[in-house]
Amino acid sequence: MIILFGAPIIERVPMAALTGVMIMVAVSTFEWVSFRIINKMPRQDIFVGILVAIITILLHNLALAVLIGVIISALVFAWENAKRIRARKYLDEKGVKHYEIYGPLFFASVTAFNEKVDVQHDPAEVIVDFKESRVADMSAIEALNKLTERYAKNSKKLHLRHLSEDCRMLLKNADEVIEVNIIEDPTYRVATNR
Secondary structure, three states, X not given: OHHHHOHHHHOOOOHHHHHHXXXXXXXXXXXXXXXXXXXXXXXXXXXHHHHHHHHHHHHOOHHHHHHHHHHHHHHHHHHHHHOOOEEEEEEOOOOOEEEEEEOOEOOOOHHHHXXXXXXXXXXXXXXXXEEEOOEOOHHHHHHHHHHHHHHHHOOOEEEEEOOOHHHHHHHHHOOOOOOOXXXXXXXXOOOOOO
């Protein structure tokens, strides 16, 4: 209401007084306890907070500073998730090698995923199980495509298992790019008493 109807009144207040009010609001709303726990906070969070403050001071644009902070936080999150991809490996009684993948397969985790697979020493048939993972983007699809080609060059067969519906859709949409043998998972029905 003050901005809409009281603009002529606010124009009479000196800018120095409005600046003082803004400074007092900033001082009273700042979490001063964060200085005491700064050594316990993740370094990425500290870096993003300081970066946002510096950009705000230098460019006088809080919206741009927050946008840059959000982008950097998202990239840090992607980098941290890339480190979390794991693979459990074992041979079954038929001599088929299984890779159970844990963590999302996306652009940042492709390199770690490729390092976990041993095409040269694997048997003729390999199953990559995505029960605890998901294929998230085109970089992951390209990684699976290259992995399939590497196995094919060594006369070995690669199967993908337990892909979620959205992962299968992503692979189906990219069927011109990728050729993968997907083992269809059974549809389970619940028995009921009638």
